[in-house]
Amino acid sequence: MNRKENIKQISYTDKVWDIAVIGGGSSGLGVALDAVSRGLSVALFEKSDFAKGTSSRSTKLVHGGVRYLAQGDVFLVLEALKERGRLLKNAPHLAHNQSFVIPIYTFFDRLKYTVGLKLYDWMAGKLSLGKSTFISKEKTIQRLPTIKQEGLKGGVVYHDGQFDDARLALNVAQTCDEKGAA
Known part of the structure; x- marks a missing residue:
């Protein structure tokens, strides 16, 4: 060049x-x-x-479209997951797994995120970067030490990708x- x-x-x-x-x-x-x-x-x-x-100046995220799942755009999520998989396969030196923690304060939040992210995991299939899991309040605080602790019930961990844009x-x-x- x-x-x-x-x-x-x-x-x-x-x-x-x-x-x-x-x-x-x-x-x-x-x-x-x-x-x-x-x-x-x-x-x-x-x-x-x-x-x-x-x-x-991007977010540096290679996400599988998890936010579109809440909007019901299943086909967009499937396409985003395929593209994320392609990038991770074709450029493993530039992209890697990144875990995220969503704090849970209510039973409804736990139900919503657990079910939604399990569906996301299932849709990812063999392109999954890891299974989403519920973690305790203590583990959530360990991972997010500055989190508001009042009313915290725990957290849901899920996985997406991060890359060097x-x-x-x-x-x-x-x-x-x-x-x-x-």
Whole structure:
């Protein structure tokens, strides 16, 4: 990935490019990778560093769509779980398992989160990162020492993914370069 060489290649050639992608953030890099992988010639333009803007300021989460489960969007959850699985399989050096604790203060919260997250675990199937479990008040306090303790009944632990967004973007840019994008 040599910026000067790529600029020279784009500037001093009569080549007609199939596609020009403006912006080297996650969306632009995704478009460029898809196009170059399909055999199109790609010129990728980025005024600064790859993933310097919004793409490096994500939540860093690779979630399976657990929040969409509450909205009843089962198909979106299934698709998100598949994509999370693909990323964890294709870039294990950039993504890993991250556990979360949801504090429980009422019986209804315990029922809602336990049932909802067990459904999430079941939907994840072989792509699961770990089974959700109920933990005691004491274990919840150990994991979340600054939690409001009054009325706390325990917690529910569930698993999703976390990744290095900027490094993933750089890896995608390198792949684009290796496949011939300029």
